[in-house]
Amino acid sequence: MENEKLGTIYALLAYVLWGILPLYWKMLEHIKAEEILSYRIVASFLFMLALLLIQKSGLAFFHTCRLLWQEKKRVTALIAASLLISTNWFIYIWAVNHDHMVEASLGYYMNPLINVLLGVVVLKERLYKWQIVSLILAASGVVGMTIEYGKIPWIALSLACSFSLYSLVKKVISVDATIGLTVETMLATPLALIFIIHSFGQLHDASFLFTTMLLLIGAGPATALPLLYFAKGAQHISLTLLGFLQYISPTLSLLLGVFLFHEPFTNAHIYAFSCIWTALILFSISSTWEKRKEKSLNM
Template sequence: MYQDKEFKKGILFALLAYVMWGTLPLYWALIHDVDPIETLMYRIVLSLIFMLILLPIIGRWQQFAQDMAQLKAKPFKLLIIILAGYIVTVNWGTFIYAIDAGFVLQTSLGYYINPLVSILLSMIFFKERFNRLEWVAILFAVLGVVYMTFKVGEFPYISLILAFSFGIYGLLKKLVPMPALSSITIESLATAPMAIIYLIIVGQTADLSIGWNMSTFWLLFSGAVTALPLLSFSEGAIRIPLSLMGFIQYVGPTLIFILGIFVFKEPFNIDQFITFCFIWVGIVIYVISQIIKIKKRPQPLQYQN
């Protein structure tokens, strides 16, 4: 009964995380008066402040201190975490720019492609072997990108930057496993000096975009907006299998796709639809391949008393 209750809670936490991530375009659209680069820099600083407040409140400060001590003793791993912080900053910045510039559908496409990019990176760097279905899934993703480039006449650079930056970020995180909250705090610590220096220079040489307006008001919540989905995700990940989490992840890009068409009213013609169809077919094939893998895993022996 307890395990069943925890499993259901895990699904709810996972869904909540991806619903929050999937509706982020609505939040960033509220900050349209602030320059995208400034928004990114404030997000880094405010994320750090929020995490430093949150960790002791939820009782994770000791865990964070232990993780920091371990990294200090292993400089190479610390370097990887710092690099991960800058890679995810590229991802954040691209996402914020895309929403501001009217490329919501490209962000959706990028996060649909991301799992396929991740398995490709795993093959290259970890020499993991994949079955035919996974190769076919990657092929359909490539066909979608090629079709969009030559038929639609628009190279999906935003989609690819989002997919590869988050894929590389995941790759680096795999090299240095660490609790999510500790990780994002350390990443924010690593990138905060860059953000603070940028804001000081811009503040002295030009006018900052912030002021007494609603965009600035909403910007103050960017730290919480960064951390809360991650917290929900980590609570879900410890309660449900990673394979199930992998299926739930498509809630995010699906919501972004719906918002792009029905809320942001982005153009969506037949060629763009065909592009997404290539990606969707690839995802369906990928999901099927994962289901087959799960079924082939040896089941634990059941002992009877």
């Protein structure tokens, strides 16, 4: 019981931090998204490396790297994971700093449903009746929003698809969360460093105030800490509870976008979000019900 309470606290911390992370990127909106991303990658790698050394997991990290290097498929998968998470980070930072937080939050509401779709298509997982209804509802929300605006909500779809594909790759690789993130950021660090060195002399002096540099360096802990809290929380609580808690993050981002940064929330948004929220409720209830049914049959 104590472990479950601790796990819930860690998971809550992770999702609340993810939910308010846009406030951090807003403080860097005078910097281009690709520059923020480059510093975020390098700072995250250095922070994760330092954390592994503090935890005395350096040998485990190098051992994992050596084993991965001997398996071309896993190396390819890790490179894919690194590209996917970097793409996801870039789109999210760009969206926040170009006043698209509402659409970005829509993407993370869609994420669990895209996960289900990938599970069915790629992993041949079973899809239940009400889960099919959930996917149809979510799709109708996206289609309705597309018709209303006359364009596809590419930010929401890109964020949902990139993170779902990243989750799928991570599931296939099956590497420790801390070591996995260290390897992924390590793979992206050379390109990020090249970009930083190339663009450093081209930046305006105003871009590199002391506070700005501190914020760019702090992007490492800001990225890694929620992931570590999430990993700790996931160890001690059920997937059902974790599934419900995950909606805290996009809800906070949505509220920040609408009420703090005054982004428009139109009838198209109301229709799309209503469809997604209904789909998520149906999906969560049906998943819980099916798991209980399977558990009772196996007893």
